[in-house]
Amino acid sequence: SKDLVGLHHVTAQEIELILDTAAPMKEIIKRNIKKVPTLRGRTVVTVFYEASTRTRTSFELAAKYLSADTVGIAVATSSVNKGESLKDTALNIAAMGADVVVLRHPMAGAAELLARTLDVSVINAGDGAHEHPSQALLDLFTVREKKGRLAGLKVAIIGDILHSRVARSDIWGYTKMGAEVYLAGPATLIPPGIEKMGARVCGSLEEALEGADVINILRIQLERQQQGLFPSLREYSRIFGLNSDRLKLAAPDALVMHPGPMNRGVEISPDVAYGQQSVINEQVTNGVAVRMALLYLLIGGGA
Ligand code: CP
Numbered sequence: 001s002k003d004l005v006g007l008h009h010v011t012a013q014e015i016e017l018i019l020d021t022a023a024p025m026k027e028i029i030k031r032n033i034k035k036v037p038t039l040r041g042r043t044v045v046t047v048f049y050e051a052s053t054r055t056r057t058s059f060e061l062a063a064k065y066l067s068a069d070t071v072g073i074a075v076a077t078s079s080v081n082k083g084e085s086l087k088d089t090a091l092n093i094a095a096m097g098a099d100v101v102v103l104r105h106p107m108a109g110a111a112e113l114l115a116r117t118l119d120v121s122v123i124n125a126g127d128g129a130h131e132h133p134s135q136a137l138l139d140l141f142t143v144r145e146k147k148g149r150l151a152g153l154k155v156a157i158i159g160d161i162l163h164s165r166v167a168r169s170d171i172w173g174y175t176k177m178g179a180e181v182y183l184a185g186p187a188t189l190i191p192p193g194i195e196k197m198g199a200r201v202c203g204s205l206e207e208a209l210e211g212a213d214v215i216n217i218l219r220i221q222l223e224r225q226q227q228g229l230f231p232s233l234r235e236y237s238r239i240f241g242l243n244s245d246r247l248k249l250a251a252p253d254a255l256v257m258h259p260g261p262m263n264r265g266v267e268i269s270p271d272v273a274y275g276q277q278s279v280i281n282e283q284v285t286n287g288v289a290v291r292m293a294l295l296y297l298l299i300g301g302g303a
Pocket of ligand 1: 051052053054055056126135259260261
């Protein structure tokens with residue numbers, strides 16, 4: 001496909017290819033080679049209708065490391081403010097010669113709409129609560145690098161599943177690669193029917209953590225909560241927060257992951273977030289490698 005809209009329709013073989021391509025990209029980063037000529041003459045445009053630190057910066061760095069030109073559209077100061085639609089905004093960006101548009105948008109389906117509208121490649125950098133495929137791919141890359149495999153692992157995803165596009169892309173990604181996904185969180189933040197995606201909904205946090213090889217903690221998305229979805233942050237932390245005592249329920253070598261940004265002290269205690277088992281910072285580095293791989297495969301003639 002010319003686009004990456006989500007992992008729902010991506011095959012295990014395609015995921016494997018992306019992860020295999022990201023491995024040599026990580027070597028480029030580790031050796032501090034800041035420029036390889038692979039995407040010289042190509043242009044990557046990032047269009048973010050929602051805030052981002054990691055995704056936007058890592059796509060732009062990934063493009064620069066591969067010698068592509070990058071332009072970031074600051075939506076707040078663009079003609080979106082004058083009422084220009086997403087479709088017209090994107091058509092104009094494509095008309096200026098972009099080879100790939102990286103889009104974050106609050107509406108589920110926005111990236112799909114754009115992919116159908118534009119001839120150039122579209123990468124979904126998060127659309128509502130639908131999908132965030134590059135985040136899931138960097139999660140898979142991190143786990144495969146640390147554990148040597150994905151198949152057969154027990155992966156716990158804890159927290160605000162309802163609002164999480166990361167959870168949905170992770171569920172597709174992990175299950176396609178043969179891992180087992182266990183979900184836990186307040187009943188009000190577990191969407192009905194989510195088990196149809198192939199994940200198991202647990203009755204307690206402990207059930208999800210028991211023997212887990214990977215623990216993926218999600219942020220409580222305060223900006224998207226409606227009243228009454230959970231009692232209070234303090235109560236959430238008491239019942240669902242990952243602390244060092246609860247971590248002992250998991251496998252001794254379990255990986256602690258978080259896509260960021262963290263509400264430190266709410267869904268995860270600081271000692272666990274920065275502890276021996278945490279790979280949260282490595283996830284961020286791996287995000288650059290995975291996004292280099294995606295850009296190469298989509299617009300570098302690598303697919
Ligand atoms: N994980 C993630 O998407 O982070 P940002 O919102 O900072 O891009």
